[in-house]
Amino acid sequence: MITIRIPTPLRSMTGGKSEIEGKGASIGELIEQMNADHPGLKDRLCDEQGEIRRFINVYLNEEDIRFLTGKDTPVKDGDEVSIVPAIAGGAHD
Amino acid sequence: MEFTESELERYSRQIILKEVGGRGQYALKRARALVVGAGGLGSPIAMYLGAAGVGTIGLIDGDAVDLSNLQRQVLHTTPHVGMPKVESGRQLLEALNPDVRVTTYQEPLDAGNIMTLLPDYDLVLDGSDNFGTRFLVNDACFFARKTLISGSIFRFEGQLATIKPHEGHPCYRCLYPEPPPAGLVPNCQEAGVLGVLAGTIGVLQANEAIKEILKTGETLANHLLIYDALDMTFRKVRRPKDPRCPLCGTAPTITALEEHHVSCRL
Numbered sequence: 001m002i003t004i005r006i007p008t009p010l011r012s013m014t015g016g017k018s019e020i021e022g023k024g025a026s027i028g029e030l031i032e033q034m035n036a037d038h039p040g041l042k043d044r045l046c047d048e049q050g051e052i053r054r055f056i057n058v059y060l061n062e063e064d065i066r067f068l069t070g071k072d073t074p075v076k077d078g079d080e081v082s083i084v085p086a087i088a089g090g091a092h093d
Numbered sequence: 094m095e096f097t098e099s100e101l102e103r104y105s106r107q108i109i110l111k112e113v114g115g116r117g118q119y120a121l122k123r124a125r126a127l128v129v130g131a132g133g134l135g136s137p138i139a140m141y142l143g144a145a146g147v148g149t150i151g152l153i154d155g156d157a158v159d160l161s162n163l164q165r166q167v168l169h170t171t172p173h174v175g176m177p178k179v180e181s182g183r184q185l186l187e188a189l190n191p192d193v194r195v196t197t198y199q200e201p202l203d204a205g206n207i208m209t210l211l212p213d214y215d216l217v218l219d220g221s222d223n224f225g226t227r228f229l230v231n232d233a234c235f236f237a238r239k240t241l242i243s244g245s246i247f248r249f250e251g252q253l254a255t256i257k258p259h260e261g262h263p264c265y266r267c268l269y270p271e272p273p274p275a276g277l278v279p280n281c282q283e284a285g286v287l288g289v290l291a292g293t294i295g296v297l298q299a300n301e302a303i304k305e306i307l308k309t310g311e312t313l314a315n316h317l318l319i320y321d322a323l324d325m326t327f328r329k330v331r332r333p334k335d336p337r338c339p340l341c342g343t344a345p346t347i348t349a350l351e352e353h354h355v356s357c358r359l
């Protein structure tokens with residue numbers, strides 16, 4: 001099992017859960033499976049071309065997958081995947 | 094370096110730290126920090142930098158104090174509702190520490206004024222509330238070669254990074270190449286935020302700034318810190334420099350300041 005950390009803005013898609021479990025051999029497979037469990041999640045993460053949006057980062061453990069092999073980055077049991085979108089609040093939020 | 098009797102007494106608890114000492118206190122006194130936004134993050138940033146003896150603090154914000162701000166913007170008090178935030182902030186900081194020189198700019202930060210402000214400061218602390226300002230501050234600090242301490246909050250979550258591309262470290266666009274399109278940004282007014290969260294992240298920004306000034310400790314120049322106040326977790330992830338970064342990469346496409354108009358509203 002792979003643990004996936006869901007950021008606050010996407011928790012409405014996971015019934016409020018901050019962590020879900022997933023299966024798959026790569027980040028891409030993990031996203032497909034997450035979307036099967038939580039329909040619509042992929043649209044929030046990926047653009048029309050299926051690429052991860054440029055204001056959302058996905059980390060495999062401590063590493064940004066953009067600097068690994070993107071969605072092809074292999075994952076294994078025990079890994080932690082974090083989804084971390086840019087947030088902007090400060091003065092008023 | 095000369096200190097008055099009252100300065101020595103005021104800062105005695107930190108001067109005795111070997112990482113600070115008289116030399117560090119003098120560095121703080123000479124330091125000039127620009128705080129972008131006198132709100133949720135800007136409040137603890139300005140108060141802790143002022144209390145620590147940072148000699149010059151610039152405050153830029155175009156808004157006035159509103160009653161709904163006081164739940165988290167501790168730089169302002171109930172009698173100051175309606176007053177420009179920068180003036181309210183100046184009054185509190187001067188009461189807190191008369192040694193600090195407070196410079197105020199009662200206007201929103203934009204592409205038209207930022208490059209004229211930056212030469213007067215050594216480092217910038219971003220506590221702005223929107224992506225447009227956040228990317229503008231990053232780009233301007235890159236062009237002006239100023240260290241930027243970036244903090245942001247959303248509901249129960251906070252992010253923090255020290256941005257120093259001029260010293261070979263990644264910029265904010267290495268982390269997030271571009272702001273989200275307007276339709277994908279949650280409504281700021283409805284987003285809500287825990288007041289304490291602004292305090293936590295703002296205080297950590299002040300801590301990063303003080304370490305930059307003292308040139309001590311490990312900074313977040315190559316990491317992003319992610320704080321979840323509900324789960325009570327702090328996570329540090331690596332933040333590499335992106336050779337394809339549109340700003341600080343090897344073939345940059347951004348060569349001048351541009352305004353991003355990213356609306357808060359859906």
Ligand SMILES: [Zn+2]
Nearest residue numbers: 264267338341
């Ligand atoms: Zn960059």
